[in-house]
Amino acid sequence: MQPSQHVFDPREGYDAAGRMAPKPYDALLLASFGGPEGQEDVIPFLRNVTAGRGIPDERLEEVATHYRANGGISPINAQNRALKAAIEAELAARGLALPVYWGNRNWAPYIQPTLRQIHADGHRRVLMFSTSAYSGYSSCRQYREDLGVGLRETGLEGKLEVDKVRQYFDHPGFVAPFAEGLAAGLADVRAQLAAAGDPEGPIRIVFTTHSIPTSDAEAAGPRALAAELETDVYSAQHLSVARAILARVPEAEGLEWSLVFQSRSGAPHVPWLEPDINDALAGYAEAGTRGAVVVPIGFVSDHMEVVWDLDTEARQTCADLGLAFHRVPTPGTHAAFVRGIVDMVCERLAGPDGSALLQGRATEAELGPWFDVCRANCCVKVMRDGTARPTIAAVDSEVGVPQA
Secondary structure (H helix, E strand, O other): OOOOOOOOOOOOOEOOOOOEOOEOOOEEEEEEOOOOEOHHHHHHHHHHHOOOOOOOHHHHHHHHHHHHOOOOEOOHHHHHHHHHHHHHHHHHHOOOOOOEEEEEOOOOOEHHHHHHHHHHOOOOEEEEEEOOOOOOHHHHHHHHHHHHHHHHHOOOOOOOEEEEOOOOOOOHHHHHHHHHHHHHHHHHHHHHHHHOOOOOOOEEEEEEEEOOEHHHHHHOOOHHHHHHOOOOHHHHHHHHHHHHHHHHOHHHOOOEEEEEEEOOOOOOOOOEOOOEHHHHHHHHHHOOOOEEEEEOOOOOOOOHHHHHHHHHHHHHHHHHHOOEEEEOOOOOOOHHHHHHHHHHHHHHEEOOOOOEOOOOOOOOOOOOOOOOOOOOOOOOOOOOOOOOOOOOOHHHHHOOOOOO
């Protein structure tokens, strides 16, 4: 999926490969999911997340136990504050006077007041970086929809321009921290097995990501690309990242590995991507695996899905099965990841001569580099009234229901 040409349509500002012309952006928006910061926040936050689905508070309280066990606090907001500070420091180190704002989809600071603040501060061209690396409705398009709706609700549509950094699953800055963590994780599990008297016990590398409805997976990415793959675009991107990580870690050569899913929610009758990590671990143990290194490639930071579903539930599953366990850290504020974020900003940021501050687009995995401008109907989800929500991005701003 390498860009084949860079001839920009002056009416649209992007080329046939979906690469947008550089612009003189004057602000950067860090957009994220958001999370509660106290026990009283938990149910209101979960209502925001599940808005429109008709889920009663009794059902939400079942999910709330994950947060309540951690004081009602999701780690994600603190992690985003740290990431924002790290990005600001990297921008300053490069001499780039680009202010960084932060807005969440589901909890304070919300997108709408953040947009108002950006506009009030005099900024007019904003580049958004979201804390989700892959294609898919929840991981990409919903951010673009929330920005589109936010601009309408604030009256800033046509007054504030917001573009989005490409999906970055393939970027070396995202891949490198996982590779570093995998090498350390293999050494740790091997040491655990040696201490247990089984130094040559088989180790399985378990790459994991958030499960999504199979219908969302099938809708991810451009239809033409999806038709060419042996699996859906969402899964294919994760598999490409797994292979890129393995290529960086010599110690992983010859070891069994797999992609599994976690954090499923929603009605039981609705099919979601499988296998679930805990079911998969049980199968690996039965087949003779003695240790598991879990690599959460679907996540940017150690938020609740990582802390609960992996560090609590998957760890306990391994303990029950007698498996050595190690969970690799997410990129978080790893220096390579922060540099990569700013590199992707510089891919899009026009210098004094109008050209991008950083030429070329770093990529380390198959299917990359991804588009700046999503294709029509990319990752679309039709609402109950038969329409799609507005987005911030070019061709999709005029797209309604998906075509067959």
